[in-house]
Amino acid sequence: MAQGKKGGKPATTPAAGAAAGGDIEIDDPNSQPGQPGAADPGAGGGGICDIDPSVCSKPADVAAAAKKTVHAEIYAVQQIYALRYHRFEVQPYWAFSLNDQFVSHNGPGLGINYYITNVLAVGINGNLYSGFNVDSDFNFQNRRATRVAVPLNEYQWGANLNFTYVPMYGKFAGFGDFIFHYDAYVVGGVGAISTRPIPVIDPDNRNFPYKPKIAFNAGLGLRIFFNRWFAADLELRDYIYNEQLESLSIGRTQKEQQDQSTWYGGNSLTNNVAAQLGVTIFFPFSWEYRLPK
């Protein structure tokens, strides 16, 4: 953290002492140490050093200051525009399905994170898919034309515990005229997703209930700050889980067809890649920097 370290100013030069002759001439621009007419620090001779000797440097102090190691270091980013340390982040977003051309799983979501450090957060997020799944028209066209059905699945909800790490931050210039700040982060976690097959092989008999499955997730995000507490947020997140598919075979008798144990087929490791577009609101809205700019 840039302001977590002290800035590297060289050691300060000793203040000019009082002018010879006993008058206090602190503001005399010609009064420089070593010049005629300037007081030698610590040499006495009246002035402010006589009134309060503790404010004047001694020759030994100047020598010690010269030997002091100077951390002449300039940080890439000083006073980070939007600090995250010990702040809450609320992220409402809309998720767009990116990799499922058969059924799109769009829907609203909400994330809440707490930044333990300026770059590491722990949080939760939830997605609501129920009512927003879209069975693509081409599934029907394909079934009608080729008599081949592809097992389809729809989602109900997802909930996850996540860790977020922010390794990148910086600023962009718009038209070379105004500057806006951004950061980029990686996120990952574990949770659950509730899904079920859409009956396409034997829709007359099958009606699947939703079942939650363990889901892992990993993603990348970009936040663009409009001010110190409000930002636009774009995230790509891959939710990985083991999907249970509809069985491709149908029982010969009605009893077999209505037996739920015959409805399910194989499992398939599934990646649900989503683009999550939303906003971020940080709380508290403002803070105080520990070190000056």
Added chain:
Amino acid sequence: MHKTRKHLLLSAAAAAFVAVASYAPRADAQEIQLTGPLAGAPAVRKLRLYREGRIDIEPSVSFTLLDEYRRTIIPGATLQYNVTDYLGVGVWGGYGVISLATDLTDQIDSTAARNSRTAPNVNHSGTDAASFAKGPSFADQTAKLTYFIAPQAQFAPFRGKLAIFQKFFVDTDLYVHGGLILVGVQERGSCGFEGKPACTDPKSFALESRTAVAPTFGLGLSFYTSNLLSFRLEYRAFPFSWNRPGFDQRGSGNNAKAPDNKVDGEDQTFKFNQMITLGVGISLPGQPKTSD
């Protein structure tokens, strides 16, 4: 039932929002200094103008996304002249050298029945209903994208740098692009009309070429690793209608959404075609200008 659940979720979200907001302690903000020696100064000084007055030559490779029956890999190149640092005009072109069948296409090829019901839609080797059998691969009847020519303008309003772990820095700009695209499409020719083969005839599954004209737009990031070289990551959309599987899927019934034993333009369905492009840019002259 659904509404009640949604209301509960919204109420919970609102309660969480209020709880977090009320927890937030008061803190003092540091305001931006509007006075002093930097007042009125430009936001950026000595900015390297990687684009202004330069010609970009950018070999690239593109990959289509969310394909139903075929994936296309397109080697190509962009030639662009940048009028200002924000605005460039040029052309992107490419050819779909590699066209791969998706898993769905392979599944249809291996499992679809060849009979009188599927004969207008899945190619076969038979000459009559009694002799339908598996013929040419289903992949052979699916449409292919061949050439791409896109005259376009590129607008790069945002410029900055990316820092990773405060160790690695690269000058970056974010741009949007838009224009027209001409796409070569090979798709199943028309059938079922007078003078054309019947749609159950294996000959009717031959592909014919046409050119589709569509809008194209997208956005991208340029990473300038040196004055001469840059890397680009670009997203492009080029929506238009085409008959990707070669089916007779429209033309009769309500809203003409049922098959009519004919294949023609009505069987072309809308697709929001998308691709992602990786490119290496060479900018000439080799030395960019700098701003004041």
